[in-house]
Amino acid sequence: MENFVVSARKYRPATFRSVVGQQHVTTTLQNAIASQHLAQAFLFCGPRGVGKTTCARILAKTINCEFVEEHVRKSRPVSELIQQQPDIVPDALLAATDPNNTPFELEACGKCSSCRAFQENASFNVHELDAASNNSVEDIRSLVEQVRYAPQQGRFKVYIIDEVHMLSNAAFNAFLKTLEEPPSYAIFILATTERHKIIPTILSRCQIFDFNRIRVDDIRGHLRHVATQESIKAEEDALHLLAQKADGGLRDALSMFDQMVTFSGHDLTYKDVVQNLHILDYEYYFRLVDALLTENLSATLLLLEEIMQNGFDLHNFVVGAAEHLRGLLVCKDPVTVQLLEVSDNIRLLYVQQAQAAPLPFLLSGLNLVSLCDREFKQAKNQRLHVELTLMKLTYLNSAVQFARDLNSGPSASAGAASDNGEAKKKSSVTTPAAPAANGRLVADGTAEAPATYGAAVPRSDASAVDRPTPNGAVPNHAVRAEAPLRGTSAPADPEPIVPVERGVEELHDTPSIEDEAATQVPATTKLRDTVPHVEIGRPSMAGHEPGQPAVTAAPMPPPRPGMPPAGKPLGLGTKLPGLGSLGAMKAQLEQQAAAGKAAVDTEPSGPTTGLPAINDEVLQRVWQELTEERKAISMMHYSLLNRPVQANEQHQILLRVDNPVQEDQFNEMRAEFLGELRRRTGYPRLNVQVEIVERIDTSRKLYTSTDKMEYLMEKYPILLEMKQKLGLDTD
Structure with missing residues (x-):
């Protein structure tokens, strides 16, 4: 049985002319050979299966x-x-009548000993290295050693390094010197699919050739050539689908071609290709668009179910739907039909369906499908997500028609006219004119023009009645024209534009958002209250206690930074003062201490007689309220004030604290606290005296083991006897 050779190898191009879809590269290389301007290093870049290694071998x-x-x-x-030497001349030149003047493309003869050795893979002048498996420094060193030896036959030794991007950085660096200054007989051809992985120092030493993806028509033509050579009957639609599926790679197209021939024999049909390659056929999308145009939701959902039952991926269906709508869109114009890369038969179907599909439907549908494509991976229920998009597409024509009817209806026309008139009215700009000679004003507030330029037309609409302002003045925009009516009705003018200051145009009276009647303060009778109101925390209006001579109270000290004002309850809406640097904190504490000391110095001192008795119930209630309010500010203040207090006959309150720190804390808030206490209780002579309670600590401190043992022996004498009898030590 003869060994089978795949088409990608059997029909591999052997000359520059047979290379498919890379004419810009082959023409440049032929001209370089003809002009003897060959570089010492070439770099062939491009995707897979486009002819990089093939061109390197042909070169x-x-x-x-x-x-x-x-x-x-x-x-x-x-x-x-x-x-x-007729055996080295190409056959095309041998058959020419005037070979010296016959134009020809420079190609290898394929008949000389060098060409035959190359075709039989026996040439000593061509060395191929797979950099994917030989990517170390040692492999490059071995290659450099081979470069030293000149060719025994022929002029050049060619080194083809495939997948050169797989070389390590050390191997690249070891290759730099040889690549930059090789011997005159050495030529390096590097091939790669990932140019960005090659270091710039290698790129700068090579002539770079970028290989393009092969066009669909070129691949289809090559497949037709192979099918003809193999005596295979193939439909054009089938070959076009294979070329489109190859995505620009000729080797992929030939591999799929061999697979299809194995599946269907020597009669290759479009249906066989669709069935074997598991491709979503154009037929599905044509049926889909037909159902959408007729607003047949049931047929649309059943088509989606059929596609899923056939094993197709939903995401591929969405992508294919977007491509189909794009194809219909480019077929709307005969000029852009060429952008559609399909066969002639299918292109005709696209043109027919594009004529039935409205342009707004295609644009809006393409937008919806693209949105579905972007959000497909984030959807939890992907089938429902696709079905919802199909539902929107089904009734898309109705939605577009409804929007058109809404915009073109009579109400829309009237609204548009009103808007246009309003915009026109607002866009008009008028400047105040100087008063006319007769001092009369027309309805728009400008001076009346002289009689020679036309008479002013008086306004007659009832909506322009003069309305006086609250102070009795007539607004500027309410000035009426002084034209006598003489018992006749004049035609009404359009709504005038009144020029006002600052460039603002008022078309009508702008009502105030404030109630003018409510802004007037009614006259009230002020009464003088002489009865003390302890509940509201204020003394009598006379400023002194009933039955006592008037006493001028000391003014309330201003609140310190960070503390609430005197008229505001403590702990409500207050915040602790912000702390900055250590110096600012120290200065703040000194300021607070000075303010507390000043407040203490201004307190009345000395015995005071004739003061009324203090209501202890009110004092205890107010003290507890202030203590609870301080709890929201600082727990230290709360613990300081949360203790029993009592006032004597001289309105002195004795506050017993535990240590000097608490005394300092109270002095810091003394002024504010006393002011609030006096205001709420109604006793302006109240004062607080702080006293430190000295505690006598009589407890015995036990530190060492000896102290602990002595304490236990004093408490339990039996331990002493046990120690003496047993001879125990304290440690």
Whole structure:
């Protein structure tokens, strides 16, 4: 049984002419050979299966061909070569009547010993290295050692390094010097699919050729050539679908072609390709758009179910729907039909359906499908997400028509006219004119024009009745024209534009958001209250206690930074003072201490007689209220004030504290606290005296083991006897 050779190898191009879809590269290389401007290093970049390695081999074969050597480098005419060495002249030139003047593309002859050795993989001048498996420094060193030896036959030694991006950085660096200054007979051809992984120092030493993806038509033509050579009957739609599925790679297209031939035999049909490659056929999308245009939701959902039952992925269906709508969109114009890369038969179907699909439907539908594509991966229920998009597409035409009817209806026309008139009215700009000679004003507030330029038309609409302002003045925009009516009705003017100051135009009276009647303060009778109101925390209006001579109370000290005002309850809406640097904190504490000391110094001192008795119930209630309010500010203040207090006959309250720190804390808040206490209780002579309670600590401190043992022996004498009898030590 003969070994089968895949089409990608069997029909691999052997000349520059047979390379598919890379004419910009092959033409440049042929001109470089003809002009003898060959670089020492080439870099072929591009996606897979586009001919990088193939072009490298053709270049290596061509530059060592004996016909190229004799004709190009030695400048021997073709007629002389035909007479002396006909076995190295290409067949096309041998059949020409005037070979010297016959234009031809520079190609390898394929007949000389060098070409035959290359075709039989026996050439010693061509070395291929797979950098994917030979990517170390040692492999590059071995390659550099081989470069030292000149070729025994031919002019050039060509080194083809495939997948060069797999070399390590150390291998790249070891290769730099040889790549930059190789011997005159050495030429390096590097091939890679990932150019960005190659270091810039390598790129700067090479001539870079970018290989493009092969067009669909070029791949289809090559597949047709292969099918003809293999005596295979293939439909154009099937070959076009294979070329489109290959995504620009000729090797992928040939591999799928071999697979389809194995599946269907020598009769390759479009249906076989769709069935074997598991491709969503155009037929599904044509049926989908037909159902959407007829607003047949049931057919749309059943089509989606059929697609899922056939095993197709929902995301691929969404992507294909977007491509189909895009194809219909480009087919709306005959100029852009060429942008659709499909076969002629399918292009005709696209054009027919594009004529039935409205342009707004295609644009809005493409937007909806693209949105579904973007949000597909985030959806929890992906099928429901796709179905919802199909529901929107089904009734898209109705929604577009409804929007058109809404915009083109009579109410919309009237509204548009009103808006246009309003915009026109607001966009009009008028400037105040100087008063006319007769001092009369027209309805728009400008001076009346002289009689020679036309008479003013008086206003007659009832909506423009003069309305006086609250102070009795007539607004500027309410000035009426002084035109006598004489018992006749004049035509009404359009709504005038009244120029006002600051460039603002008022079209009508702007009502105030405030109630003018409510802003007037009614006259009230002020009464003088002489009865004390302890509940509201204020003394009598006379400023002294009933039955006592008037006493001028000391003014309330201003609140310190960070403390609430005197008229505000403590702990409500207050915040602790912010702390800055250590110096600012120290200055703040000194300021507070000075304020507390000043407040203490201003307190009345000395015995006071004739003061009324203090209501202890009111004092205890107010003290407890202030203590609870301080709890929201500081727990230290709360613990300081939360203790029993009592006032004597001289209105002195004795506050017993535990240590000097608490005394300092109370002095810091003394002024504010006393002011609030006096205001709420109604006793302006109240004062607080702080006293530190000295505690006598009689407890015995036990530190060492000896102290503990002595304490236990004093408490339990039996331990002493046990220690003496047993001879125990304290430690």
